[in-house]
Amino acid sequence: MAAFKNKIIPVIFGLHGQFLNNDxxxxxxxxKIYGFIIFERNILNLVQLKKLIKHIKSISPNDPLIMIDHEGGRVNRFNKIFSQKKYTAEYxxxxxxxxxxxxxxxxxxxxDFNVSIFKFLGIDTVAYPVADLKYKKxxxxxxxxxxxxxxxxxxxxCEYFIEKYQDKGINCIAKHAPGHGLAVVDSHFKLPIVEENKENLFKKDFLCFKNLRSKFLMIAHIKYIFLDFKIAxxxxxxxxxxxxxxxxxxLxxxxxxxxxxxxxxxxxxxTQPLLAGCDIILHCNGNINEMKKIIGILKKWMSQKI
Incomplete structure (x- = not known):
């Protein structure tokens, strides 16, 4: 696994609040944690967020990735500071x-606006673009x-946005491979089961992700029953x-x-995503007890793999 090099623990964690707590x-x-993800709960204002990210980097024994899940439209982590309501992918x-x-x-x-904000703050990676195909029903x-x-x-x-962001020094995470568009439930709350046949998936949904050159790709929590009985x-x-x-x-x-x-x-x-071939685990809720357990699980995993 690429993320295991130099014994960096292959996990990106969300944090609890606007300042680091003692734990x-x-x-x-x-x-040596791979990275951290920023959410709206971590943002009071830009100066505070810059200090938070600087603090993370100053105490890390490695150079961690700093990621934000920010798309514009209704997925805007800076809602308390500025609106990008107009700038949906559909627009x-x-x-x-x-x-x-x-x-x-x-x-x-x-x-350009987003890149300037990200660079001011110390954010180097954005979870964008969404490569899912749009369906009406x-x-x-x-x-x-x-x-x-x-x-x-x-x-x-997707190719266009990835190229523009990455040429300006912001890594992209294309999502949610191999396609969330056919899901009839929200994977935040329930497991989507897609019953589309393999031929149509390749012609439509999977084609959206073909040859994308983003630094990262995010895989969906979806079961595609004509591909595998396991969740993707x-x-x-x-x-x-x-x-x-x-x-x-x-990655x-x-x-x-x-x-x-x-x-x-x-x-x-x-462990199951790593066994399947994923490189990095994303854990967002900021629960410190779970984070500690994950560190223990991954250190044990890495000791068996290296």
Whole structure:
């Protein structure tokens, strides 16, 4: 596993609040943790957030990734500071089709603004773009977060945003492979089961992710019954498909293992994705007791693998 090099623990943690508490400080100081994810609960204002990130980096024994799950539209972690309500993926997808000149103007503004904020704060990675295909009669959890109901447009716009962000020094995490669009329930609360046949999945949903060059790819907590009886997060078949058929060359991370789609115990949630071929575990809820347990599980795992 790529993330095991130099004994860096392959997990990205969410933190509890706007400042590190004593338990978090101790955990960070004593472990080479791969990275940390920022949520709205961690943000009071930009100066406070900059100090929080600086504190994390100053006490880490390695150089941790600092990630934010920020898309614009309704997924805006800076809602208390500025709005990007207009800038949904759907907005950009429609603009691309009807007004190409304005599309490039608007995307340039959106990306440049976000990059300037991220760099000021010390954020180096954004969970964007959403490469899920839009469907009319599935769960609204994706909805306007998708660029289009056309696979080739989704793929093309994902490539565009990834290139623009990464050329400016911000790593991208494309999501939610190999496709969340067909889900009729929200994986935050329940396990989606997709019954689409393999041929249609390859023609439509999976095509959205084809050849994307993002640094990271996030895998969905979804069961695709015509691919494997296991949830994608735990499936070596689906991880192999992502590597070989979808042709993803970067690092694969789980979606948040705290989501209710995953019902297994903590050890299973942490180890099964790694056994299947994931590189990094994402744990977002900021529960320090779970974080300590995960560190123990992963250190044991790494000692057996190295």
């Amino acid at each position: 978090e400080i101790k955990l960070i100081k004593n472990n 950009f997808g429609k603009l691309y089709l009807i007004d190409r000149k304005n599309f490039y103007k608007e995307t340039s503004y959106f990306i 599935t769960h609204k959890v994706i909805g306007d977060r998708s660029f289009s109901n056309n696979s080739r447009i989704v793929n093309k716009l 997060t735990y499936s070596s078949k689906i991880l192999t498909l992502i590597r070989k058929k979808i042709n993803f060359k970067g 694969v991370m789980t979606d948040d293992i705290c989501m209710k789609a995953l019902k297994e115990n903590l050890k299973t949630k942490v």
